Amino acid sequence: MQVPFLDLRTQFQSLREELLPEMTAVMEKAAFIGGPALRDFEAAFAAFCGAEHAVGVASGTDALQLALRAAQVEPGAEVITAANTFVATVEAIALAGCKPVLVDMDPETYHLDIGKIEDAISPRTRVIMPVHLYGDPVDMDPILEIARRHELLVIEDAAQAHGATCRGRSCGALGDLAGFSFYPGKNLGAYGDGGAVTTGSAEYATRLRQLGDHGSAKKYHHDFLGTNSRLDALQAVVLATKLRHLPEWNVSRRAVARAYEERLGDIEDLRLPRIREDFEPVFHLYVIRSKRVQEIDAALQAAGIGFGYHYPVPVHLQPAFRELGEPGRFPEAERGAKEILSLPMFAEMSEDQIDYVAGILRAVFER
Numbered sequence: 001m002q003v004p005f006l007d008l009r010t011q012f013q014s015l016r017e018e019l020l021p022e023m024t025a026v027m028e029k030a031a032f033i034g035g036p037a038l039r040d041f042e043a044a045f046a047a048f049c050g051a052e053h054a055v056g057v058a059s060g061t062d063a064l065q066l067a068l069r070a071a072q073v074e075p076g077a078e079v080i081t082a083a084n085t086f087v088a089t090v091e092a093i094a095l096a097g098c099k100p101v102l103v104d105m106d107p108e109t110y111h112l113d114i115g116k117i118e119d120a121i122s123p124r125t126r127v128i129m130p131v132h133l134y135g136d137p138v139d140m141d142p143i144l145e146i147a148r149r150h151e152l153l154v155i156e157d158a159a160q161a162h163g164a165t166c167r168g169r170s171c172g173a174l175g176d177l178a179g180f181s182f183y184p185g186k187n188l189g190a191y192g193d194g195g196a197v198t199t200g201s202a203e204y205a206t207r208l209r210q211l212g213d214h215g216s217a218k219k220y221h222h223d224f225l226g227t228n229s230r231l232d233a234l235q236a237v238v239l240a241t242k243l244r245h246l247p248e249w250n251v252s253r254r255a256v257a258r259a260y261e262e263r264l265g266d267i268e269d270l271r272l273p274r275i276r277e278d279f280e281p282v283f284h285l286y287v288i289r290s291k292r293v294q295e296i297d298a299a300l301q302a303a304g305i306g307f308g309y310h311y312p313v314p315v316h317l318q319p320a321f322r323e324l325g326e327p328g329r330f331p332e333a334e335r336g337a338k339e340i341l342s343l344p345m346f347a348e349m350s351e352d353q354i355d356y357v358a359g360i361l362r363a364v365f366e367r
C-alpha cells in the first residue's frame with residue numbers, strides 16, 4: 001500500500017461534475033476578473049467565518065501583507081508573531097515594511113507562547129499576529145486582552161485554519177483582520193494561488209479592495225500606492241464550490257485525527273495533538289512529536305507513506321531572516337523543528353490507510 005501525504009486528485013474526482021460547469025460558465029462569459037463570481041464567493045466566505053467582510057486577494061502572503069497596509073500600520077512598526085510558523089507570516093510583515101518580532105514556541109500548543117508576548121512589546125509595537133498553526137486555533141482571549149491593554153491591533157494568520165473555532169467563534173472573526181490562504185493544499189484550496197482577508201471593518205475592507213487594485217476606486221484614478229492582488233473568477237467558483245463541502249471535510253479530518261489517537265494514543269515518547277476544551281481544530285496538519293523522529297522518517301519512507309516537516313528550519317535560522325535571532329534565541333522552536341513530523345491527513349483518508357500508517361508507527365516503537 002502507498003499512502004500519500006494528501007490526495008487532491010481523489011478530491012477532484014468527487015467534485016468534477018459539480019465544478020466543471022461552473023468553470024465553463026466563467027469562460028463562456030469571459031468574466032475573469034471581479035464580477036459576480038468573486039462577490040458571491042466573498043459573501044459566502046465572510047458568512048462562513050462569521051465576519052462582516054471578506055476580500056479576495058492573490059495569495060495568503062498578500063492577504064497578511066495587505067491587511068497590515070489596510071490597517072495603515074506604519075513602516076518600521078513592530079509586529080509580534082510566532083517563531084514557529086511558515087515563513088510567509090514573517091515575510092508578509094517584512095514586505096509591508098514592518099519589523100517582525102518573534103516569540104518562542106509554547107511547547108504545549110506549538111503556538112507562540114502567550115506568556116512571553118508582553119516581554120516582546122516595545123514602544124514601536126503596533127500589531128500582534130498570532131498564527132492558528134496546523135489548523136489549531138490560538139487561545140485568542142488572553143491575546144485580545146493584551147492587545148486591548150497596549151492598544152495593539154490583532155491580525156490573525158488563519159492560512160491553515162478555515163473553519164476552526166475558538167470558544168464557538170471562527171478563526172477569521174476573532175481579531176481586527178485575518179489573512180487566509182487558498183493554496184491548493186490548504187483545507188480550502190484553489191486550483192492555483194489565492195487568498196482572502198476577513199474583517200469586521202468596512203473601512204479596512206474598502207481600503208483592501210483598493211490596495212489590491214492599484215490603489216484605485218475608479219478605473220484609471222489612483223489614490224495611493226497599491227498593487228495587483230486579486231482573486232480571479234475561476235478560482236472564486238472553485239472555492240465557492242469547495243466551500244460547500246468544507247464543513248463535511250473538516251468533520252472527516254477530525255475523524256481521521258480521532259482514529260490516529262485511538263491507534264497511537266498509548267505510545268510513550270510519541271506526543272499526539274491535544275484538543276483543548278472549547279476549541280475545534282480543523283487539522284490542516286496532523287503533527288506528532290517524538291525524539292525518535294529519524295527512525296519514524298525512515299520507517300515511513302520505506303513503507304511508501306507520505307509525510308512532512310512543518311517546519312524543518314525555524315524562520316530565524318533561515319538565511320533570509322538572520323537578523324531575527326541567533327541560533328539558541330528561540331530554543332523551543334528549535335527543539336520542535338527537530339522533533340515534529342506531520343503524518344498523512346486528508347478528508348478522504350480511508351480506514352485501511354489509517355491502519356497502515358498507524359501500524360508502521362507502532363512497529364517503530366515496538367522494536
Ligand SMILES: *Cc1c(COP(=O)(O)O)cnc(C)c1O
Pocket residue numbers: 059060061062085086088089131133157159160180181182183193194195
Ligand atoms: C500557506 C501559509 C501562508 C501563505 O499563504 P500563500 O497562499 O502560500 O501565500 C501564510 N501563513 C501560513 C501559516 C501558511 O500556512
